[in-house]
Amino acid sequence: MVRVALVGFGAVGRGFADAVLGGAPVDVDVVLVADSSSVAVDGDGLDLASVKKRKEDEGVVGDGEDTVGALEEAEYDVLVEASPTTLGDAEPAFGYMMTAIDNGAHVVTSNKGPLAMRYAELMEKADEAGVEVRMEGAVGGAIPTINTVRESLAGDDVSGVRGILNGTCNFILTRMLEEGLTYEHVLGEAQDMGIAESDPTFDVEGIDTALKCVILSNVLFEGERTLDDVDVDGITEVTPDSLRLARESGHVVKLVGEVSEDALSVAPRLVPEGHALDVGGTLNVVSFDADLAGEVTVTGHGAGSSETASALVSDLTAVVRKS
Amino acid sequence: MVRVALVGFGAVGRGFADAVLGGAPVDVDVVLVADSSSVAVDGDGLDLASVKKRKEDEGVVGDGEDTVGALEEAEYDVLVEASPTTLGDAEPAFGYMMTAIDNGAHVVTSNKGPLAMRYAELMEKADEAGVEVRMEGAVGGAIPTINTVRESLAGDDVSGVRGILNGTCNFILTRMLEEGLTYEHVLGEAQDMGIAESDPTFDVEGIDTALKCVILSNVLFEGERTLDDVDVDGITEVTPDSLRLARESGHVVKLVGEVSEDALSVAPRLVPEGHALDVGGTLNVVSFDADLAGEVTVTGHGAGSSETASALVSDLTAVVRKS
Structure with a gap:
């Protein structure tokens, strides 16, 4: 069983949730879901169907508002970072990744911002922490490029x-x-x-x-x-x-x-x-x-909800199989 | 350092040797080389350039003749099986692979015979022994197909x-x-x-x-x-x-x-x-x-000496990175 924190609940994040609901090759418990304005945490595993419904009905995924705080406190093995790409300092995604790595988690992402703007910082931190950063979904969607x-x-x-x-x-x-x-x-x-x-x-x-x-x-x-x-x-x-x-x-x-x-x-x-x-x-x-x-x-x-989800799930599976 | 037994020293086996000599991404000691009629073993690592030269000059790789016996006795982590494809019972390659698995080694191969003729037997044995059988080089040469x-x-x-x-x-x-x-x-x-x-x-x-x-x-x-x-x-x-x-x-x-x-x-x-x-x-x-x-x-x-070697080296690297 791998515990996942999923940040980003747009087309890609929901595509990942659908892939998990449809049956991933490894057992996945999503213990944290965040979108741009809200966060939901359940250490026993969230009901993704309910989270999706709440997002549709109310526009939020949960009652929390502090994603970084939640990423600091929750226990999870992998951060799946699927929030939109931003340039410049690549925030807030860069901060989410750094927080997760500090928390001992691997990172699987489709977000180009941190990888294109602050790659060296990110990799140095991951190396020090002994965790992986996988990014197949960031380049070419479902096509195997990075791997x-x-x-x-x-x-x-x-x-x-x-x-x-x-x-x-x-x-x-x-x-x-x-x-x-x-x-x-x-x-x-x-x-x-x-x-x-x-x-x-x-x-x-x-x-x-x-x-x-x-x-x-x-x-x-x-x-x-x-x-x-x-x-x-x-x-x-x-x-x-x-x-x-x-x-x-x-x-x-x-x-x-x-x-x-x-x-x-x-x-x-x-x-x-x-x-x-x-x-x-x-x-x-x-x-x-x-x-x-x-x-x-x-x-x-090279893009699309299920296509990018395919890459996120394959990277998540690779992390689990290695560890 | 990964210890490799290399069986098959035709175009593919020599391509693998060249790739190792050229610098693989993991440290490799080739401790056993066999062709169809001879075998060389050195637990400290063979000098592949010398083995290649002897093959060119004398048509053999070493003084030994009993490849199965050598595979039983030598200590190695991975068998790289690059001998020619045979049909029917897929021998002698099938036996080489089974012997290596008995010896606790992973198998990396470009040989289609055992995989196409006796896949179930081979995989059952590998599962029991807790070793991997990787086969990227058997289908599509350097193109990532199996993986x-x-x-x-x-x-x-x-x-x-x-x-x-x-x-x-x-x-x-x-x-x-x-x-x-x-x-x-x-x-x-x-x-x-x-x-x-x-x-x-x-x-x-x-x-x-x-x-x-x-x-x-x-x-x-x-x-x-x-x-x-x-x-x-x-x-x-x-x-x-x-x-x-x-x-x-x-x-x-x-x-x-x-x-x-x-x-x-x-x-x-x-x-x-x-x-x-x-x-x-x-x-x-x-x-x-x-x-x-x-x-x-x-x-x-889909074929060729260096192309198939590319697949063998990537599979060998994957085995090492996982273990």
Whole structure:
């Protein structure tokens, strides 16, 4: 039995709760649930269905208000941190993680903020405490990216990574090309479909992709890179004409993130049609250049409630199996 | 420090030795090396460069002849079994693995025989002894397939797998289509290039793909399937005309292995152009249908000395990190 504190009860947190209710491969007791304004704690295990109902009915998960205090006092083995990504000092998630580590808990997270903005601090603390920080859900949703580097390619020297890491951008570029529509038009469609946020800046300016590149770089090169180290261009200036011209030369235009020991970049790039990175719709794809394995490419759904929950559950399972 | 017994010193075994010499992520002492006719043992760790040289110069790895006896007597933590796949009773590899497990060692292998022909016996023995059997290198070479199911999708219900699991067949079909050449002609080319064996039966009749499907099925459904449970068709009857007709309807023909709880099959199938399974040359690709993650696809080099060594080293590293 693993005791879990779950912080963040939006789409991802609820997806994790649903996965636990549906039966995880390890026995899970969720003893703490927090959203942005409330917290519920029960050392014997919360009834997740009731917590979900209260969130729907009343907009809160419990009567408590002090999440950090609850994380200090409760007893749990793993913090599952699924609150929204914030930049700058990556608070409040960074503080939640540090508190949990102080409490002797492992961290499993889909939150890009602390991993992209304060990776070195976080890992130093985890190393000292002898706990793990796992982050498969932060990069590429359900696609094995972080664990491909850390585990499947453990014996390889991975010199670089290239990928399409934002489904919103990929949807917009794919549809602009297929239908000859403008960026503004397709963005409006994507917003109507729930594929783009009402404020799409984070996605379309390339920031989300850049954060994922920073995390991959930090894992690969044990570095201390942050968002400031990425050369970022988004897709807002891409025109239907440029997509048509690219196609005439046998290419598609994709928002590609590139990670190497020397540089990090995010920009619209020409990709040959039929190339491994030529995936459409909201799909994500990541290619690793490895010295023994050669090029290894993983493709799938990079975001979404159940998809991200899949990654959180697999990381939680890995923590339990190791300990 | 992990003590390894390495059995099999062909392309894969020597690839593993090279990876160890090049620096594995865990400290490795290879205390036993065996090929098909000889064995060398040194409890303090063999000099792998010398073993390789002796193999090149004299065709043997050491003065011993009794591999099973050596596996009984030596002290090691992990057997890396990299000898050639055999069918039927999967000997001698099956016996090597059982002996190592009796000796308390974990098994890391790229050998499909024991996993496809006697999976249940092997796993029962390993469970009793409390040791692991890891097999990433047996299916898809460097591509994470087995560990994607066991680890990355640990929280998912994986209902099926489809894949192109034999690079020789994929090379032949790709080249037949591109050049309009006959099967016999391209097979000859592939033999000249070292991509096909002089007796290509194992590959072109679909047996190699079928074995990999059996292993995936056994891992996914905890079953006791063997090669006899697979409906197998190879590529020897595929004509240039059929490939041309397929292309005219927007398809390519691929040798596809399909795994579900109900059935296992290997046969030439129509794949839409641009589909995730439409990969060319000697590439392999595997798609998993998972309930939380959706479709996850992994692509890369499915065979080769360093590629398979990559998988062996990652499995060895995983065993060490867990214990």
